[in-house]
Amino acid sequence: MAEMTYRDAVARAIAQEMRLDPSVVFLGEDVGAAGGVFKATVGLLDSFGPTRVVDTPISEQAILGAAMGAAMTGLRPIAEIMFSDFFAVCWDIVANEIAKTRYMTNGQVRLPLVIRSGNGGGVRFGAQHSQSVENWAMAVPGLKVVAPSTPKDVVGLLAASIRDTDPVLFFEQKSLYSTKGEVPDGEIVDELGRASMLRDGTAATIVALAGMVPRAMAAADQLASEGIDVTVIDLRSLVPLDVTTVATSVAQTGHLVTVEENPRLCGWGAELASIIAEENLFDLDGPIVRVTTPHVPLPAADALEDAAMPDVTKIVDGVRRSLR
Amino acid sequence: MTARTEQPSGAGAAVANGVPALDARLRVYQMMVEMRDFEKRAYDLFLQGLVKGTSHLGLGQEAVAAGFGAAMRPEDYTFATYRGHNHTLARGVPMARIMAELMGRELGLMAGKGGSMHLTSVEHRMMGSYAIVGAHLTIANGAAWSSKLRGTGEVTVCFFGDGTTNIGAFHEALNLAAVWHLPVVFVCENNRWMEYTPIRSVTAVDHPAADRAPAYGLSASVVDGNDADVVYSVATSAIERARSGGGPSLVEAETYRHGGHSRADPGKYRPDDEVAAWLARDPIPALRHRLLDAGVPEARLVAIEQASLAAVDEATAQAQASPAPPRSLVERDVFADGGASWRR
Numbered sequence: 330m331a332e333m334t335y336r337d338a339v340a341r342a343i344a345q346e347m348r349l350d351p352s353v354v355f356l357g358e359d360v361g362a363a364g365g366v367f368k369a370t371v372g373l374l375d376s377f378g379p380t381r382v383v384d385t386p387i388s389e390q391a392i393l394g395a396a397m398g399a400a401m402t403g404l405r406p407i408a409e410i411m412f413s414d415f416f417a418v419c420w421d422i423v424a425n426e427i428a429k430t431r432y433m434t435n436g437q438v439r440l441p442l443v444i445r446s447g448n449g450g451g452v453r454f455g456a457q458h459s460q461s462v463e464n465w466a467m468a469v470p471g472l473k474v475v476a477p478s479t480p481k482d483v484v485g486l487l488a489a490s491i492r493d494t495d496p497v498l499f500f501e502q503k504s505l506y507s508t509k510g511e512v513p514d515g516e517i518v519d520e521l522g523r524a525s526m527l528r529d530g531t532a533a534t535i536v537a538l539a540g541m542v543p544r545a546m547a548a549a550d551q552l553a554s555e556g557i558d559v560t561v562i563d564l565r566s567l568v569p570l571d572v573t574t575v576a577t578s579v580a581q582t583g584h585l586v587t588v589e590e591n592p593r594l595c596g597w598g599a600e601l602a603s604i605i606a607e608e609n610l611f612d613l614d615g616p617i618v619r620v621t622t623p624h625v626p627l628p629a630a631d632a633l634e635d636a637a638m639p640d641v642t643k644i645v646d647g648v649r650r651s652l653r
Numbered sequence: 654m655t656a657r658t659e660q661p662s663g664a665g666a667a668v669a670n671g672v673p674a675l676d677a678r679l680r681v682y683q684m685m686v687e688m689r690d691f692e693k694r695a696y697d698l699f700l701q702g703l704v705k706g707t708s709h710l711g712l713g714q715e716a717v718a719a720g721f722g723a724a725m726r727p728e729d730y731t732f733a734t735y736r737g738h739n740h741t742l743a744r745g746v747p748m749a750r751i752m753a754e755l756m757g758r759e760l761g762l763m764a765g766k767g768g769s770m771h772l773t774s775v776e777h778r779m780m781g782s783y784a785i786v787g788a789h790l791t792i793a794n795g796a797a798w799s800s801k802l803r804g805t806g807e808v809t810v811c812f813f814g815d816g817t818t819n820i821g822a823f824h825e826a827l828n829l830a831a832v833w834h835l836p837v838v839f840v841c842e843n844n845r846w847m848e849y850t851p852i853r854s855v856t857a858v859d860h861p862a863a864d865r866a867p868a869y870g871l872s873a874s875v876v877d878g879n880d881a882d883v884v885y886s887v888a889t890s891a892i893e894r895a896r897s898g899g900g901p902s903l904v905e906a907e908t909y910r911h912g913g914h915s916r917a918d919p920g921k922y923r924p925d926d927e928v929a930a931w932l933a934r935d936p937i938p939a940l941r942h943r944l945l946d947a948g949v950p951e952a953r954l955v956a957i958e959q960a961s962l963a964a965v966d967e968a969t970a971q972a973q974a975s976p977a978p979p980r981s982l983v984e985r986d987v988f989a990d991g992g993a994s995w996r997r
């Protein structure tokens with residue numbers, strides 16, 4: 330067991346899988362010699378060489394097209410899209426090509442590939458380098474969507490994503506890169522589609538993802554100091570979506586609060602809320618509350634960005650509104 | 654600078670003095686005749702309402718698909734566009750499976766889940782027909798990259814139209830192919846028209862693909878895409894170059910579609926004299942004449958032509974006899990477990 334940052338966990342997972350499987354290759358902008366703009370892939374070029382760790386031109390379509398063609402023909406590529414906002418310039422390859430090809434070909438083509446990307450706000454980069462786009466990905470049939478909150482989950486879920494036979498979009502929350510956590514020694518492989526319950530309480534169920542998880546935990550601490558004990562669930566992946574864990578918890582607490590970094594409309598919490606309302610309505614003792622970033626592009630100034638994103642105060646207030 | 658070769662050299666043993674070996678020419682002739690008969694039938698079936706949705710015919714452009722198809726080895730990869738019936742036939746995919754796919758039947762190559770624009774047969778290394786202009790050039794690179802890393806000697810051939818040369822993916826793909834020195838051949842079928850707009854009205858250079866490729870470090874040639882011998886020769890040398898580590902190249906084949914862009918489009922936006930001039934340069938009678946001149950008995954060509962019509966009849970009958978795909982396919986194969994479930 331060692332303490333490790335979220336960013337170092339990325340390199341550790343990729344190295345673990347590249348060591349085990351010679352068909353794993355890694356490509357992206359500045360990922361090799363520079364170790365990535367977030368320094369999340371330092372050391373991989375030295376360990377695995379320029380044939381398997383490849384610096385690309387600034388050509389997001391060409392990067393993802395190369396990953397797709399390689400995955401069709403026997404490799405397991407990991408591609409990096411530096412900032413998830415840049416998915417907008419290569420969304421055709423993601424949404425039309427990668428996501429649809431297994432289906433259109435009646436299962437002839439398999440696409441075992443991972444696209445990693447720095448996602449979300451909290452780092453004052455402004456609207457074009459800060460958006461949380463996991464809800465774009467979730468809206469496309471054929472993609473798996475994973476977003477870890479801890480270094481341990483980065484290793485286990487990234488390894489599982491690389492081994493998965495389907496294309497996975499792997500969202501790394503940028504403000505978490507410097508955070509630390511304990512990571513067990515040795516090979517770690519987790520399972521996609523399993524939420525984890527981080528805190529068990531009877532008053533309400535808070536469901537959070539990625540960068541919102543530590544905030545939800547802090548809100549739970551504050552509520553506990555007032556005698557309100559809540560459950561906190563880290564969803565960890567949006568596709569597959571672990572409805573069972575959430576519904577089981579809501580059956581016990583009677584209250585559901587989602588904490589979403591994505592802009593409000595069609596955020597993942599809206600889907601979860603609709604499922605719970607449709608299938609578990611009579612378990613609810615109060616309204617489902619969604620705490621989200623408002624439907625705005627993210628502003629740059631620290632004061633404004635902080636004001637836009639869900640924080641402890643808004644989450645605590647959300648729980649109170651559900652309990653009222 | 655762009656090399657404008659009408660008669661490419663160095664094409665290897667399959668081509669001597671610019672003339673392919675007779676067995677290759679006969680194979681190309683047979684492929685072209687089958688493509689022509691198949692697509693004419695597909696058009697009839699479209700008019701009868703049996704082929705639904707849309708279909709894009711390559712009538713008139715057969716020499717490109719056939720010439721390259723004959724020059725490829727079974728392990729090589731094809732990437733094509735929505736105008737991909739001929740490129741699929743050229744890999745030896747059974748006609749009935751393609752016809753059934755066009756008709757939305759269970760026997761279809763993808764059991765009706767893809768349709769005319771997405772013909773794919775991984776078994777035949779036909780790695781897909783793609784309907785978003787330009788995207789597949791980047792995907793073709795990936796297959797070629799994989800062949801290079803795996804050291805297999807496979808070559809990827811990627812077909813696209815003139816209109817594709819103005820979308821970003823074309824430029825990203827050519828650059829990456831060159832910097833990674835990939836075993837890929839890009840084949841632009843310049844049929845002068847995008848959908849309903851002539852390429853020259855939206856492009857400042859004469860050869861939209863071949864004039865750009867050298868700027869990315871690719872060698873390029875412009876050839877008569879209606880001359881099957883020329884296409885086969887240039888295909889043989891470009892594929893051989895890629896296979897032997899010589900890197901990517903681009904061929905711009907000048908050709909013309911006899912009909913409209915898609916469906917029942919009569920193509921009336923094109924000047925009559927332009928259409929007439931290109932109809933007179935139909936690649937199939939052209940090769941037929943040359944084969945006769947080379948001493949091939951006419952009976953041999955007639956036998957090819959009769960067998961082709963019989964094969965199309967048989968494929969049509971098989972496709973028509975096939976039932977509609979089962980509704981259960983709707984929720985199959987979104988994910989690798991065979992299903993569509995996104996929750997647990």
Ligand SMILES: Cc1ncc(C[n+]2csc(CCOP(=O)(O)OP(=O)(O)O)c2C)c(N)n1
Binds near residue numbers: 734
């Ligand atoms: C990105 C994109 N834009 C527009 C279209 C609509 N479209 C389909 S075919 C076509 C013309 C393409 O022309 P060209 O590349 O010359 O190929 P051709 O159809 O002549 O074979 C257009 C504009 C599309 N499918 N994809």
